[in-house]
Amino acid sequence: MKLSIEDVVYVADLARLEFNDDELKIYCEQLTNILDYAEKLNELDTTNTQPTAHVLPINNVLREDIVLPSLDREKALQNAPSQENGCFKVPKVID
Amino acid sequence: MxxxxxxxxxxxxxxxxxxxxxxxxxxxxxxxxxxxxxxxxxxxxxxxxxxxxxxxxxxxxxxxxxxxxxxxxxxxxxxxxxxxxxxxxxxxxxxxxxxxxxxxxxxxxxxxxxxxxxxxxxxxxxxxxxxxxxxxxxxxxxxxxxxxxxxxxxxxxxxxxxxxxxxxxxxxxxxxxxxxxxxxxxxxxxxxxxxxxxxxxxxxxxxxxxxxxxxxxxxxxxxxxxxxxxxxxxxxxxxxxxxxxxxxxxxxxxxIKIGVPKEYFQEGLNEEVKKSVEDAIDYYKEMGAEIIPTSLPYTEYALSAYYIISSAEASSNLARYDGIRYGYQAENFDNLIDLYRKTRSEGFGEEVKRRIMLGTYALSSGYYDAYYKKALQVRTLIKEDFDKVFKTCDIILSPTCPTTAFGLGEKSNDPLAMYLSDIYTVPVNISGIPAISIPCGFDKNNLPIGLQLIGRPFEEEVLLKVGYSFEQGTDYHKKRASI
The missing domain is CATH 3.90.1300.10 (Amidase signature (AS) domain)
Known part of the structure; x- marks a missing residue:
């Protein structure tokens, strides 16, 4: 599967990443190589095979609905690059 | 001392x-x-x-x-x-x-x-x-x-x-x-x-x-x-x-019944590593273990499945790094989307970005079934491989890696070559089972060699016992790097 530069730009946009032209070229080549390697999976017929997303037979782990202590506001905000009035501060979203 | x-x-x-x-x-x-x-x-x-x-x-x-x-x-x-x-x-x-x-x-x-x-x-x-x-x-x-x-x-x-x-x-x-x-x-x-x-x-x-x-x-x-x-x-x-x-x-x-899968001893395995692991097999034979030649036929597909699954999960997990709540934040940006892009592009290194890209691609519309779902289906096959072998074997023995330590810089420009170093270890993660690596020898350059023992889920005590037995008969674990 040969990726085009446009494919890489599209995926980068989905991933919220940006690359310069040189990087795009390198990623294009490397991702193509890795995907070529992954093509190997298509040698296998998996029509009747269930996918395994998770190895353990655990489902719907529930606990009693009891209020437990959570992080206080100060601690939750201690790593925020930008904060104001006890809230995370983000750039303006709507003009 | x-x-x-x-x-x-x-x-x-x-x-x-x-x-x-x-x-x-x-x-x-x-x-x-x-x-x-x-x-x-x-x-x-x-x-x-x-x-x-x-x-x-x-x-x-x-x-x-x-x-x-x-x-x-x-x-x-x-x-x-x-x-x-x-x-x-x-x-x-x-x-x-x-x-x-x-x-x-x-x-x-x-x-x-x-x-x-x-x-x-x-x-x-x-x-x-x-x-x-x-x-x-x-x-x-x-x-x-x-x-x-x-x-x-x-x-x-x-x-x-x-x-x-x-x-x-x-x-x-x-x-x-x-x-x-x-x-x-x-x-x-x-x-x-x-x-x-x-x-x-x-x-x-x-x-x-x-x-x-x-x-x-x-x-x-x-x-x-x-x-x-x-x-x-x-x-x-x-x-x-x-x-x-x-x-x-x-x-x-x-x-104890020790399975030795032929797929872990094929092309690409360094001769000295192979010799050391075979010596370990001989040790166990002498100790009265039953050595059972076995096969894990889907082994060769594990690495592909692993890189699709792990990168897909990584792309989703690492979406949290947006420069807002914690972590690095880019200095100059025009708007919110630009903040995300610049923060992530500057904050993540090359390999991390490569995996996010691979994972995002594998999960993206039109490719989800071809890559991600396919990899999860192959995951089932690999897991079933182990289930079958564990019906007749208590543990599985293999090398941990195909080679001893490689040189600094030797593989840093070839991601795929680097990935191949994990060829004997990834099937274990894909299947969720336990495995241990213990020292089992040295190559001619005095670099350590590792023996991998793989066990049934939640049977760590069996792995530890079989590993401990090996140490009682050998002294590789007593060697220390002379630095």
Whole structure:
């Protein structure tokens, strides 16, 4: 599967990443190589095979609905690059 | 005899005999760090003052030495420590200070062991050589021109160099066992769900598991005792019976059935590695084990499936790094989307971005079925391979890696070649089962070789017993890097 530069730009946009032209070229080549390697999976017929997303037979782990202590506001905000009035501060979203 | 060369159980014995104090032990390791860290580079943060204080407190109280009491350890820098930087060796988290402890850190604290270092790693645990760290290179203590393996390279090298008595790493596709093999130490990836992942910064959640790196198998059992068990804060942790993993260790393994899968001994396996592993098989034969030639036919598909699944999960897990709540934030940006883009492009290193791209592609509309779903289906086949073999075998034996440690810089420009280093370790993560790497020889350049033992889910005690037996008949685990 040969990726085009446009494919890489599209995926980068989905991933919220940006690359310069040189990087795009390198990623294009490397991702193509890795995907070529992954093509190997298509040698296998998996029509009747269930996918395994998770190895353990655990489902719907529930606990009693009891209020437990959570992080206080100060601690939750201690790593925020930008904060104001006890809230995370983000750039303006709507003009 | 220098204290830093001793195992945990030997150290505990000395403290009990009052031959050394808790302070002596921590001091000895700190001095050792002082002496060799410039050469090894396995540590991102040394916690000297705090650790000495903890040791002195134990001396003052006259606490009885047992288990891990007073034993200094290193923690991979993707495991959260309350109030202490936890960077994932990434610019993205360079100044991140977790507001809570990982469950394993709490458990180790309860056991009385003392954290003395946060160890280097591949950025976000993505890599097989620790060269992807954004902060420093780690060197293999056996040969400083070689990589320590990865991604828990700092954890493995620090144990091998005697900078810490043991360490914790995380293993997503071999990240404990491969560096353990390269550095000549013992490394265990427990069954998925055995050890709480709460506070482990996520890479691929269905594959990640925390485990110990130690100087011998008995130490590994001691650490596993301390860190395993159900945790309400991790909904994938399993309610298992509490066991004492040291109680079952013996040389006697007569009648145990050891499967040897032919797919792990084919092209690409270094001859010297092969010879050492075959010697190990001979040892077990002599000890009365039943050696069963077996087959895991889907092995050759494991690496492809692994890179699709782990990258897909990573792309989703790492979406949280947006520059808003914690972590790096780009300085100049025009709007919110631009802030995300610049923050992520500047904050993540090359390999991390490559995996996010691969994962995003595999999950994107039109390719989801072809790549991600396909990989999950192949995951089922690989898991069934193991289930079948474990009907007739108690454990499976293989090399941990196809080669010994490779040179620094040797594979850093070829991602695919780097990935191939994990070819014998990834099937274990895909299947969620436990495996241990123990030293089983040296190549002609005196680089360590690792033997991998793979077990049934939640049968760590069998792995530890069979590994312990090997140590009783050999002395590879007693060799120390002369640095």
């Amino acid at each position: 220098e204290l830093f060369n001793l195992t945990i159980h030997e150290t505990i014995e000395l403290i009990n005999k009052k031959e050394v104090s808790y302070k002596d032990v921590v001091e000895n390791y700190l001095n050792r760090i002082d002496k060799v860290e410039d050469k090894v580079g396995s540590i991102l943060k040394i916690m000297g003052e705090q650790s000495l204080k903890s040791a002195c407190a134990l001396d003052e109280k006259g606490v009885k030495a047992e288990g891990l009491m007073g034993i200094p350890y290193g923690l991979k820098d993707n495991i959260s420590t309350d109030g202490v930087e936890t960077t994932c060796a990434s610019k993205m988290l360079a100044n991140y200070i977790p507001p809570y402890n990982a469950t394993v850190v709490e458990k180790l604290q309860k056991s009385g062991s003392i954290i003395i270092a946060k160890t280097n790693m591949d950025e976000f645990a993505m890599g097989s050589s620790t060269e992807n760290s954004r902060f420093k290179k780690t060197h293999n203590p056996w040969n400083l021109d070689k990589v320590p393996g990865g991604s828990s390279g700092g954890s493995a090298a620090s144990v091998a160099a005697g900078e810490v008595a043991f360490s914790l790493g995380s293993d997503t596709g071999g990240s404990i066992r491969q560096p353990a093999s390269f550095c000549g130490v013992v490394g265990l990836k427990p069954t998925y769900g055995m050890v709480s992942r709460y506070g482990l910064i996520a890479f691929a959640s269905s594959l990640d598991q925390i485990g110990p790196l130690t100087k011998d198998v008995k130490d590994c059992a001691i650490v596993l005792n301390a860190i395993s068990g159900h945790d309400e804060k991790d909904s994938t942790s399993v309610k298992t019976q509490t066991k004492d993993y040291t109680s079952n260790l013996s040389k006697e393994i007569k009648g």
